[in-house]
Amino acid sequence: xxxxxxxxxxxxxxxxxxxxxxxxxxxxxxxxxxxxxxxxxxxxxxxxxxxxxxxxxxxxxxxxxxxxxxxxxxxxxxxxxxxxxxxxxxxxxxxxxxxxxxxxxxxxxxxxxxxxxxxxxxxxxxxxxxxxxxxxxxxxxxxxxxxxxxxxxxxxxxxxxxxxxxxxxxxxxxxxxxxxxxxxxxxxxxxxxxxxxxxxxxxxxxxxxxxxxxxxxxxxxxxxxxxxxxxxxxxxxxxxxxxxxxxxxxxxxxxxxxxxxxxxxxxxxxxxxxxxxxxxxxxxxxxxxxxxxxxxxxxxxxxxxxxxxxxxxxxxxxxxxxxxxxxx
Numbered sequence: 635x636x637x638x639x640x641x642x643x644x645x646x647x648x649x650x651x652x653x654x655x656x657x658x659x660x661x662x663x664x665x666x667x668x669x670x671x672x673x674x675x676x677x678x679x680x681x682x683x684x685x686x687x688x689x690x691x692x693x694x695x696x697x698x699x700x701x702x703x704x705x706x707x708x709x710x711x712x713x714x715x716x717x718x719x720x721x722x723x724x725x726x727x728x729x730x731x732x733x734x735x736x737x738x739x740x741x742x743x744x745x746x747x748x749x750x751x752x753x754x755x756x757x758x759x760x761x762x763x764x765x766x767x768x769x770x771x772x773x774x775x776x777x778x779x780x781x782x783x784x785x786x787x788x789x790x791x792x793x794x795x796x797x798x799x800x801x802x803x804x805x806x807x808x809x810x811x812x813x814x815x816x817x818x819x820x821x822x823x824x825x826x827x828x829x830x831x832x833x834x835x836x837x838x839x840x841x842x843x844x845x846x847x848x849x850x851x852x853x854x855x856x857x858x859x860x861x862x863x864x865x866x867x868x869x870x871x872x873x874x875x876x877x878x879x880x881x882x883x884x885x886x887x888x889x890x891x892x893x894x895x896x897x898x899x900x901x902x903x904x905x906x907x908x909x910x911x912x913x914x915x916x917x918x919x920x921x922x923x924x925x926x927x928x929x930x931x932x933x934x935x936x937x938x939x940x941x942x943x944x945x946x947x948x949x950x951x952x953x954x955x956x957x958x959x960x961x962x
Contacts, residue, residue: 635729639690640710651684653677654697654706658713676715678704686729691739692752698732698741701725703750721755731776731785735815740783742766742774747785747813760813760820765789773806778815779833779842785811786828798825798863799848806847826863861941870938872945876906876931881954886932888925890951895921896944900937905929916940920947928955 636645643657643665657665658672666673678685683700690696695706701723707716723743731742739750746763748755757763766789774787789809799805810823827847834841844855861868879886888903897916902909903925912923932952936945 635687635689637688637690637695639695640708642708642710644688644695644706646685646688651686652679654685654688656713656715658711671713674713676706676717678717680719682719686727687732689732689734689739691734694752696739696752698727698729700727702727703755705752720753721750723755728771728774728787731771731774731787733776733778733783735778735783736781738815740776740778740813740815742771742776742785742787744771747783747811758813758818760818762789762811762822765791773829773847775807775828775831777831777833777842779835780840781814781816783811783813783815784831784842785813786826786831787811789822789824791824797869799827800825802827802848823868825868861943867939867941870943871935873935874933876904876933878931879952882930884930884954884956886929887953887955888927888932888950889953890922891925891934892920892922892947892949892951893945894919894947897938897940897942899940899943899945902935902937903927904933904935906931 636643638660641660643660643662645655647653647655654676655667656674656676669675678697682702682704685697685699687698688695689698697704697706702719703721705718705720707718708714725743725745728742733740741748741750744767745757746766747758747760749758766787769788769790771787774785776783776785786807787809788807800808805827807828808825810826810828811820812823813820829845829847832843834843841856846855891901891903893901895914895916896918899914901912901914901923905927906929908927908929910925910927914921934948
């Protein structure tokens with residue numbers, strides 16, 4: 635890993651990876667391993683582990699390590715450094731997922747996606763952190779592009795399904811999480827085994843280039859809005875959690891559902907006891923469905939197998955019922 639900050643070059647090395655090499659200046663051809671007035675090392679021997687990446691951020695250089703983050707303070711033209719250890723955790727940091735995303739740094743750890751503001755770290759609670767735990771993400775990669783954090787990693791969907799690359803032996807990654815860093819809205823693309831990703835912004839080109847670990851390894855792919863993978867439509871799914879709608883002491887009776895879906899889809903209304911499925915034909919007007927489903931908690935699942943999907947204006951007509959008693 636190599637970076638420049640305040641007219642100095644910083645780099646990590648091989649071997650035990652407990653030192654950062656630095657050069658006072660920005661001409662890499664003058665950089666030597668000889669320790670002198672302009673070249674030297676910063677050594678870190680503690681329990682935070684190997685130094686895997688150096689990143690300039692918020693007017694400092696941060697060393698990303700196996701189990702922590704260390705801040706290097708320095709001034710231009712001088713070779714005196716102040717080291718501050720900011721984060722120590724039992725959760726491994728996957729170094730290839732570390733990205734500067736505007737005013738924060740995002741990274742994947744064994745705990746989930748972590749946000750770092752230059753001083754403290756916090757878990758980004760997306761409701762999917764359990765799916766990122768107890769899996770090997772040594773091959774995870776990430777890039778930041780146009781306001782979104784693209785994380786290619788291994789996700790435990792725990793649903794006994796196999797999608798695309800999951801049907802192959804030895805896949806390394808099986809999902810891409812696309813996270814809007816401002817709204818924290820996200821999408822998950824499943825079944826794609828990404829080897830590497832690069833954000834490209836050049837003239838009118840504004841893309842993410844992707845290489846895969848499995849099929850067509852020599853082809854460079856790109857993100858697009860086709861809704862397909864190699865011209866095969868991707869299955870699309872959105873599921874709500876079960877909810878009592880804030881009325882824990884009431885039974886919910888779902889009479890009707892209406893929605894606008896421009897393309898064909900399948901809608902499932904479910905409770906803790908039963909579920910009902912409806913095939914919706916795409917239309918540019920509202921579709922109304924008679925449901926008649928009862929339960930203490932209600933949820934919705936929407937599935938689509940078409941290349942495009944557009945679904946909005948979902949409305950439920952629900953009666954709240956008191957618990958009833960019957961005489962034996």
